[in-house]
Amino acid sequence: MRLSLNKCEFFKSKLTFLGYEISSKGIKPPKDRATAISDFPLPQTSQALRRFMAYPSLIPTNFQLVTDISSPAVGAALYQVIDGEPTPLGFYSKKLSDTQRAYSTYDRELLAAYLAFLHFRTLINGHTVTLFLNQKPLVSAFHSKSPAKTDRQQRQLSVLSEYVSSVEYIRGDNNVVADCLSRTTCAVSLDVFDLSGIARGQETDDELETFKPRLSKFNLPPNSTLWCDTSTKTPRPFVPLPLRDDAKTAHQTSSPISPISAPTDRFQSVHIDIVGPLPPATLPNYPYPLPYKYLLTFIHRATRWTEAIPLIDTTATPVAISFVSGWICSFGVPLHVIMDRGSQFESELFSELSSIIGFHHMRTTSYHSQANGMNERFHRARQNDWCELGAFYLKFVYMKTACSKEVYLVSHFAVAINSVIDVFLGVRGSSFVD
Structure with missing residues (x-):
């Protein structure tokens, strides 16, 4: 190996290489570039604003991703570290399938981190990401030299290693946000139907009297009565006639039928x-x-x-x-x-x-x-009659060939051509091959 003394620097505590300042403390942008960013002029036009908003994605950023699991679902929260304080950027929650619920605690914790990284990968790709888990064996798995026990674990750990810079343990009582997102009992259920309005409409609906023997009455606060069909597991309110058109409009939308133009040429x-x-x-x-x-x-x-x-x-x-x-x-x-x-x-x-x-x-x-x-x-x-139909076309296929063996087969196929013509053309024909 040969070195050029003019290009070498020795006994330096820091140096600039490929646009970065390298020292014992790590790699960081040089001061002149940091000054250019801090003194960047404020955008005055919409085009300059779009360029300015796209520029921060090129600057390395520190992210924290916290995940947690429960029996029915997984949850995650993404934070950006600004001045040493984590600021929430996004949240993620997904219900587990029956197969995923049967996973062990270790596999479900790994699945939660894997799904969270797939969800936030467009934000964290190329940046420093710290993953927080409340499963100590899983934290050790990222530093273990032994391979994973299953192919699924190996595949998920391989994907996470492309994004994760470090993995840290977090106590369960400190993991409040992700724990809340992983529990469906914390979800808020919103009723999209105006049950009070349906109850008021039932009071003036004449058709309700006909169906009352098949319906059950429910009391709504403060003093309303709602008639519902209880033949299924979930009670279904009886919708008055004036409200049915509104329900159809809200839940059933259809696009207009596109016209089919008449053909302009044969076999188009x-x-x-x-x-x-x-x-x-x-x-x-x-x-x-x-x-x-x-x-x-x-x-x-x-x-x-x-x-x-x-x-x-x-x-x-x-x-x-x-x-x-x-x-x-x-x-x-x-x-x-x-x-x-x-x-x-x-x-x-x-x-x-x-x-x-x-x-x-x-x-x-x-x-x-x-x-x-x-x-x-x-x-x-x-x-049912595809054999006769196939024989009808096979005769023409084989008659186009010059091979003696195929012509010999045509002579056998010709026996059935009369019945084929009778079936499909309604006339009695003669054999194509003597």
């Missing part, structure tokens, strides 16, 4: 879906079952013209090839292609296909099959 919008796995398909005079277990269906929105192509698997490649060969080569490129959020339709191959060919890839809402209702109704109607 097509719906695509996959059904399967289906029972193995068999054909007359052919001893082996066909390998096809799925059907790829295309339905034109305006005319309801339907195409179905059998598939062996539903990966992106065969689906894309069938879409190009089975629909685009016959009817042209559609403007809109409506499909669900299946992995084959969300693949990079289908995204590139839409960009190259030039159609708009439109997705249905998740877990809302009604958006692709035409395909779903077609699947329900064709699940």
Whole structure:
């Protein structure tokens, strides 16, 4: 290693390196930069004010995060240290699930710190953070050299170590705020219904007399009576007729129905879906079952013209090839292609296909099959006779090939074509292959 004496300083109690003053007391900004910050001019415009408000996020700040747990929930409080005094910045509380309630005390304390850091991570990232816990074994875990006992503990400790600068123990009687936030019994319940107004409306409602035998009476202070339905665990007040419209307006809002424009070109919008796995398909005079277990269906929105192509698997490649060969080569490129959020339709191959060919890839809402209702109704109607339907399309698929083995299979498929035409076209046809 070689050193340049002109660039070296020896026997110094402090020095400036990379814009910071380094000494035995630690690292801090140099005096000239601190003076520039303290003498920063007051902003005079809105744009200067926005710049000034964004600047403090770049200055290192000391934060304190205090967490606590109880049986039903976790709580946390975030403080910023200003002139040596903690100033509250935010609070956090979350109810635990049934699985999380079964955790040990150690795991629940660790979970509380983990959830609190995820909640406040945008504020504390890049700053000095001190974590206060009232669980001494958990405080020791941050300094222990032995690994955590479970993968969950190791994962949560690893995330906390990215933000925590130090961990300190706090007595339970001093941890008042976080302890209060972790207890649901301290929560305030607000009644969003005007029970007194409902009781006044029941006094002048003629319809109430008809339902009184099925209702129960409750006394409201100071001297009101409220009739409620007690057939369920929670009593439900009988809402008078004049107040029902207000209740519907407050709780049920619906957006106006968007108009659907008429198609301007043929085969403009097509719906695509996959059904399967289906029972193995068999054909007359052919001893082996066909390998096809799925059907790829295309339905034109305006005319309801339907195409179905059998598939062996539903990966992106065969689906894309069938879409190009089975629909685009016959009817042209559609403007809109409506499909669900299946992995084959969300693949990079289908995204590139839409960009190259030039159609708009439109997705249905998740877990809302009604958006692709035409395909779903077609699947329900064709699940029983899908073997004949698949054979009808398989004949055209195999007739386009030149392989002798596939042509031999076509001769067997031709036996069933007459019955297929009878079912779907209502006429008697002849075999396509002699």
